[in-house]
Amino acid sequence: AQSVAQPEDQVNVAEGNPLTVKCTYSVSGNPYLFWYVQYPNRGLQFLLKYITGDNLVKGSYGFEAEFNKSQTSFHLKKPSALVSDSALYFCAVSPDGNYGGSQGNLIFGKGTKLSVKP
Amino acid sequence: EAQVTQNPRYLITVTGKKLTVTCSQNMNHEYMSWYRQDPGLGLRQIYYSMNVEVTDKGDVPEGYKVSRKEKRNFPLILESPSPNQTSLYFCASSPWAGGTTDTQYFGPGTRLTVL
Numbered sequence: 390a391q392s393v394a395q396p397e398d399q400v401n402v403a404e405g406n407p408l409t410v411k412c413t414y415s416v417s418g419n420p421y422l423f424w425y426v427q428y429p430n431r432g433l434q435f436l437l438k439y440i441t442g443d444n445l446v447k448g449s450y451g452f453e454a455e456f457n458k459s460q461t462s463f464h465l466k467k468p469s470a471l472v473s474d475s476a477l478y479f480c481a482v483s484p485d486g487n488y489g490g491s492q493g494n495l496i497f498g499k500g501t502k503l504s505v506k507p
Numbered sequence: 508e509a510q511v512t513q514n515p516r517y518l519i520t521v522t523g524k525k526l527t528v529t530c531s532q533n534m535n536h537e538y539m540s541w542y543r544q545d546p547g548l549g550l551r552q553i554y555y556s557m558n559v560e561v562t563d564k565g566d567v568p569e570g571y572k573v574s575r576k577e578k579r580n581f582p583l584i585l586e587s588p589s590p591n592q593t594s595l596y597f598c599a600s601s602p603w604a605g606g607t608t609d610t611q612y613f614g615p616g617t618r619l620t621v622l
Contacts, residue, residue, distance in 0.1 A: 395549075423610075425611075425613075431615065431616075432511075432597055432613035432614055432615050432616055433550075433597065433599075433611075433613040434613070435610040435611065435612075438610065479549060479550060481550075493538065493540070493555045493556075493557050493563055494552060494555065494563075494565060494566070495540065495552055495555075495611070496552070496566070497542075497549045497550040497551070497552075498549055499547060499548060499549035500549045500550075
């Protein structure tokens with residue numbers, strides 16, 4: 390079965406420190422990978438995506454993510470965390486339509502709550 | 508302003524009373540989708556549509572119906588709501604350029620409580 394795992398329910402970091410939010414996936418074929426962020430009482434906002442090409446993807450608000458095919462991971466990173474980065478982060482994968490999946494089917498992880506303290 | 512709108516934003520209803528949550532986008536997007544968000548479960552896709560009159564089941568379609576008669580609207584219908592459908596619902600749309608999944612734009616959410 391195709392799935393996304395975010396192994397940490399919560400990540401706590403101090404402002405100014407680097408942050409990593411982990412994501413691993415299981416999908417047939419070539420995955421399309423996404424990160425979304427949800428601020429309190431808001432809908433989700435797109436951060437970045439990996440479709441093909443360079444394994445290091447840069448996105449909004451200084452975030453980046455590295456696609457690692459051998460480890461089937463797509464961890465979200467930021468060199469220096471801000472208090473305003475505190476939010477719920479979702480990793481998502483869309484399966485490769487050539488391997489029986491539908492590219493319209495987007496599978497989300499359970500989310501990781503990021504808390505950045507001053 | 509480019510946006511996805513949902514109505515109502517909050518709804519409390521009783522078991523068995525049919526309801527519809529509307530979703531509309533003004534970006535001329537091909538793709539639209541419905542998700543439900545539950546604590547500890549993240550977002551799960553209910554239904555999606557890649558074009559007018561084309562809809563497909565997501566991961567949790569049971570108890571829901573959708574229709575896509577026009578490009579901009581994608582209503583979610585609960586024919587006979589049950590308490591296990593109490594959840595936060597999000598509608599989303601994307602351009603669907605070239606057949607790859609593109610960035611999705613999410614609505615503000617509808618919090619539904621079924622008593």
